[in-house]
Amino acid sequence: MNSKDQSAPFLEVKDLEVFYSAGKQKVQAVNGVSFSLQKGRSLGLVGETGAGKTTIAKAILRILPHASATVKNGQILLNGTNLLSLSEERMRDIRGNEIAMIFQDPMTALNPILRVGNQITEAILHHSSMTKAEAEKHAMEMLEMVGIPAERFGEYPHQFSGGMKQRVVIAIALACNPALLLADEPTTALDVTIQAQVLHMIAGLKEKLGTSMILITHDMGVVASSCDDVAIVYAGQIVEYGTLEQIFDHPSHPYTRGLFNAIPSMNIDQEYLEPIDGLPPDPTHLPEGCYFSPRCKYAAEACKTGNMPVITTADGHLCRCCQYNLVAKDEKK
Amino acid sequence: MLKYFAKRILWMIPIVICVALLIFSLMRLIPGDPARMLVSRDATEEEYLNKRVELGLDEPFLTQLGKFLTDTFLHFDFGKSYMTKTSISRDIGPRMVRTMELGLLAAAFAMITGILLGITAATHVKKWQDSLCMIIALVGISMPAFWAALLLIMLFSVKLQLLPPSGIGGIQYYILPAISVGLYGTATFARQIRSSMLDVIGSDYVTTARSKGLTEREVIYKHALPNALIPTITIIGGFLGQMFGGSIVIETIFSIPGMGLYLITGINNRDYPVVQTCVILLSIIFCIAMLLVDLAYAMVDPRIKARYASSKVKRNK
Numbered sequence: 001m002n003s004k005d006q007s008a009p010f011l012e013v014k015d016l017e018v019f020y021s022a023g024k025q026k027v028q029a030v031n032g033v034s035f036s037l038q039k040g041r042s043l044g045l046v047g048e049t050g051a052g053k054t055t056i057a058k059a060i061l062r063i064l065p066h067a068s069a070t071v072k073n074g075q076i077l078l079n080g081t082n083l084l085s086l087s088e089e090r091m092r093d094i095r096g097n098e099i100a101m102i103f104q105d106p107m108t109a110l111n112p113i114l115r116v117g118n119q120i121t122e123a124i125l126h127h128s129s130m131t132k133a134e135a136e137k138h139a140m141e142m143l144e145m146v147g148i149p150a151e152r153f154g155e156y157p158h159q160f161s162g163g164m165k166q167r168v169v170i171a172i173a174l175a176c177n178p179a180l181l182l183a184d185e186p187t188t189a190l191d192v193t194i195q196a197q198v199l200h201m202i203a204g205l206k207e208k209l210g211t212s213m214i215l216i217t218h219d220m221g222v223v224a225s226s227c228d229d230v231a232i233v234y235a236g237q238i239v240e241y242g243t244l245e246q247i248f249d250h251p252s253h254p255y256t257r258g259l260f261n262a263i264p265s266m267n268i269d270q271e272y273l274e275p276i277d278g279l280p281p282d283p284t285h286l287p288e289g290c291y292f293s294p295r296c297k298y299a300a301e302a303c304k305t306g307n308m309p310v311i312t313t314a315d316g317h318l319c320r321c322c323q324y325n326l327v328a329k330d331e332k333k
Numbered sequence: 334m335l336k337y338f339a340k341r342i343l344w345m346i347p348i349v350i351c352v353a354l355l356i357f358s359l360m361r362l363i364p365g366d367p368a369r370m371l372v373s374r375d376a377t378e379e380e381y382l383n384k385r386v387e388l389g390l391d392e393p394f395l396t397q398l399g400k401f402l403t404d405t406f407l408h409f410d411f412g413k414s415y416m417t418k419t420s421i422s423r424d425i426g427p428r429m430v431r432t433m434e435l436g437l438l439a440a441a442f443a444m445i446t447g448i449l450l451g452i453t454a455a456t457h458v459k460k461w462q463d464s465l466c467m468i469i470a471l472v473g474i475s476m477p478a479f480w481a482a483l484l485l486i487m488l489f490s491v492k493l494q495l496l497p498p499s500g501i502g503g504i505q506y507y508i509l510p511a512i513s514v515g516l517y518g519t520a521t522f523a524r525q526i527r528s529s530m531l532d533v534i535g536s537d538y539v540t541t542a543r544s545k546g547l548t549e550r551e552v553i554y555k556h557a558l559p560n561a562l563i564p565t566i567t568i569i570g571g572f573l574g575q576m577f578g579g580s581i582v583i584e585t586i587f588s589i590p591g592m593g594l595y596l597i598t599g600i601n602n603r604d605y606p607v608v609q610t611c612v613i614l615l616s617i618i619f620c621i622a623m624l625l626v627d628l629a630y631a632m633v634d635p636r637i638k639a640r641y642a643s644s645k646v647k648r649n650k
Contacts, residue, residue: 063543065535067458095546103544108537111556113563113634123545156635172545 008080009036010212011060011180016074018055018064018236027283029055031236031291032073037229039179042206042213044223044244046259047233048280053216054104056233057182060214061101062091078180097127100173101182102202105189106166110157116168117143117153120175127176142171146201163194170198174205181206181213187222199226220263224248232256235281235291242317252319254296254327290321298323334631337641338624345620350406352616353609357401360605361394367415367603388415405613412606414599421610425595429614431501432584432591436576438507439515443572446515447522448558454523455530455561456553466523473520478579482513482586499588510587514579518572525568529561536560563634570626577615 018030030052037043045053058064060076062083076083078098083091103109111119120139124130130138140150146167157165166186173181183202187195203226206213215227223230223244230247232240232255240253251257258276278295281287287294293303300323308320321327368384385391389400404410411421454466489509490498497506533539534557542556581593588594592611599607631638 058540061544063540092546092548095544097546101544103537103541105537109541111538111542111560112636113559114556119541122547126546156639158636158639169541172541 009077010039010079011037012075012077013056013060014075014077016056016059016076017072018052018059019070019072020068021070022068025284028286029069029236029283030059031286033233033236033238035231035238035241037180037212037214039212040210041228042215042226043229043231044227045214045216045231045233046218046220046223048218050280050283051233052236052283053233054184055236057101057184057214057216060180060182061095061099063095063101093127096123096173096178097176098178099180099182100176100178102166102169102173102184102186104185106162106169107189109169110165112157115154115156116160117155120168120172123172123175139171139175142175143168145174145205146171163190163198166190166194166198167201170202170205174209174211177209178211181211182216183213184216185218186215187219188217195222202226220259232259235283235286237291237320238318239292239320240318242314246314246317250314250317252313252317252324252327253292253321254298254323255292257327292321296323298326334638334641338628341624341627345617345624348620349613349616350402353402353405353613354398356609356612357398357605360603360608361397365603366390367605370603371415401609405609411610414607415604416598416602416607421606425592425610425614428590428592428595431589432577432580432593433618435507435510435514435580435584435589435591436573438511439576439580440518440569440573441515442511443515443518443522443576444569446519448526450519450523451526451530451561452553452558454527455534458531463527467527470520470523470527473516474524476516478513478517479582479586481516482509482583485509485513486586499586501589506587506589510580510583510589513586514576514583517575517579521568521572522565525565526561529564530557533557533560559633563630566626566629566633569629570623573622573626574619577619 013036014034016030016033017028020027020029033052033056035043045056047053055064055069058069059071060083064071071084074084078094083094086094110116117136117139120142121132121135124135124138125132128135136153140153143153144150148164148167148171152160157168160168166189170186181202186202187198190198199222202213205211213226215222217223227244229243230241231238232247232253234255240247240251240256247256248260251260255276258274261274262276264270264273276295281291281294289302289304289306290296290299290308293299296303298321302322309322310318310320311322311324313319313324368381368388368390371388372381372384382391389397392400404412409422411425413419414421414424417424450466450469454463454470457463486498486509489496496509498509500506534553538560539552539557542552547555577593580591581597583589584591584593585597592615596608596611598604599611631641
């Protein structure tokens, strides 16, 4: 739980920029995102809908829709190899094998006309030298591991409930023992009791297999229970980055503080929640200067122009705000 | 599942009887009199009346109808042609085989080319390959089959002298007719496959398939195509009807002695038994084809199969 053991990072994303083109419009989805992840740790990517979290994950796996999405700039280094410069063929070996992804909506993430067992076996066959029978046996073990009886190997997705489908999706993702797991809102589509089960299961499997994880969510509670590091994403930028303790105990960016204020408190009787005023910026026309400035109560003249510098407040705690002193002072009050 | 299909097959009986009733009444309602066409132009009134008695046309409508229905459905006797005086069941056998061959070839041609064009268009969306495939489809859909047939004859038979322009014989005689009949199907399938492929390629499970590290070929042919085929199967049923209709014209152009040509000659001569037999047989073929389409649905989509199975369970309770 300390960031002192600085070996070469397992995954490093540098200045990632992605845009989507829709007709003549350019949607700037990711605007210079950099972060690194140590082996075995979990990073939570937190942000509103449309902040670019899923795009970051899909860019790492290189499964963005190539017709509309363009990675303009940046590097994604996995153990020192830049994934963005790999051939498609080499990338296919990594997909599902070294990096795997759990998708947001289990209802649509499985092919409705293939047996779930085959959907797991397929990934295993692709990345190992196992025979079909061995791969099927391994797939059944995977099903058991996520808590589905192996007899259901031959069933179709429509015969499973939502939570069960998400377990199958997780089994597919973990089938080849990936080093990095990208979990894109794995619990959003599930109801709360199933959410807890699924999170608990992911945490357990992660522990068992030594997998690193990027967990995408907008739920601070999920972050608190399953992440070591947290990155707050706003309008395609990381506005604050630190360990779980740093972010939860000393939120420095006005946006992060706004997010925490919007969570109802258990110990005071609150009549109204405190929302962040305004709406996230239109990604086709991002504001000048700090992207959060139009909604920020600390915004000064300096915030309205130029690029916002990234300031390191404490050890490894990054914040993209020039007014953070004011924010910190406010916190003490 | 089995019960469902047994029920569907039983349902075919009233459908075919209805078709028989309709075609019998329609033939007698339209102008024209077979007896008048069979006797020579300067025949006396007596000769004409004798002919009517010979053909049984002097009897009341209901008597004729009853005789027709019992002969057809109880004795499976389709009678004799008014014109040639030969047994229809003997004549129609080889003709039906030819029409079926032509139909199957045309369907195979339409499906293979349509699926290939549709996939090419969908995987190269908004590129030149897409535009090319869609132009081919547009031409195919706009061009009447008989005109396509004439153009094909001009090119392949007259200019290049590669394929025979008419008649029957080996497989080479079927190539041009099959293309002419199937062209419309090619175009419809290509457009349908393209649009459903585009839907499917954008769906989450295709992204899941990609994220497993599958090759693009596996993603398209194993995950996307079977799903894209489900809505396409629906239009195959309609296409089959179109194809039998089209083959009547095409058989005339290529002088293929199939059911189409037989039916056309029968209609022109007011040869009631021939027309009735052809239409009844076509309706049976069509019913079977529709049943096969439904069966194909269940084969491709386990959700539909499950519905058949569950309806069976409910009935058993």
